[in-house]
Amino acid sequence: MKKFASQNSKNLLVQAALLAGLASSALFVQGCASPSNRITRTQSGYPEITINSVDVRAIRSNLVARNAAGGWTIETETENMLLMTRVSNPLETSSVIAQAMLGNSRSTTPKAEARYIITLSKNQTLVVVQPSISTQMAGGQINRMDLKDNNDVFNNFQNQLARVKTEIEAN
Missing domain, CATH: 3.30.530 (Alpha-D-Glucose-1,6-Bisphosphate; Chain A, domain 4)
Incomplete structure (x- = not known):
């Protein structure tokens, strides 16, 4: 029974790690897909x-x-x-x-x-x-x-x- 519980714990940890990886990947992709806008336009194009x-x-x-x-x-x-x-x-x-x-x-x-x-x-x-x-x-x-x-x-x-x-x- 301990071996089964230990295996379940490992599976849960792997699943949690995968979900965390997927979530951070989704945030990264969203960040790349929607870059921040400039707060103002300038004549030179530089700040x-x-x-x-x-x-x-x-x-x-x-x-x-x-x-x-x-x-x-x-x-x-x-x-x-x-x-x-x-x-x-x-x-x-x-x-x-x-x-x-x-x-x-x-x-x-x-x-x-x-x-x-x-x-x-x-x-x-x-x-x-x-x-x-x-x-x-x-x-x-x-x-x-x-x-x-x-x-x-x-x-x-x-x-x-x-x-x-x-x-x-x-x-």
Whole structure:
């Protein structure tokens, strides 16, 4: 009787695991079938915002502080551009997928990039974010993929810019 009960328990566990697998597969397929919509349309097609301030230093400082809190670092900075990067965790699924799409087993861990273009116009500042992901191949070649069409990435950066605008204009 114990052997029968033990076998039933194993069968129930297998069935539960199969149901859980089917449910997560269904959610994955649904997620792929119905991508999120963009929260707004922009002239450039990239996340962008116009801030009613000409204090570029304050805007840049706000962007750096926000990104640094999320593990991003400054790679390049000029008067009109700020390039922030973050190396992906090689164990994350998105990192594995990015490495498979852009590189191979000998390429570097994919790096997320956010290029902020900062332009003064009249009494305002336009900030445009150009997100991408890149990896360096063993021979030194850089493979880069623009994330302009990724709605989730677009929405995250657009929300970030909206928070920056609110804070800068409040001061």
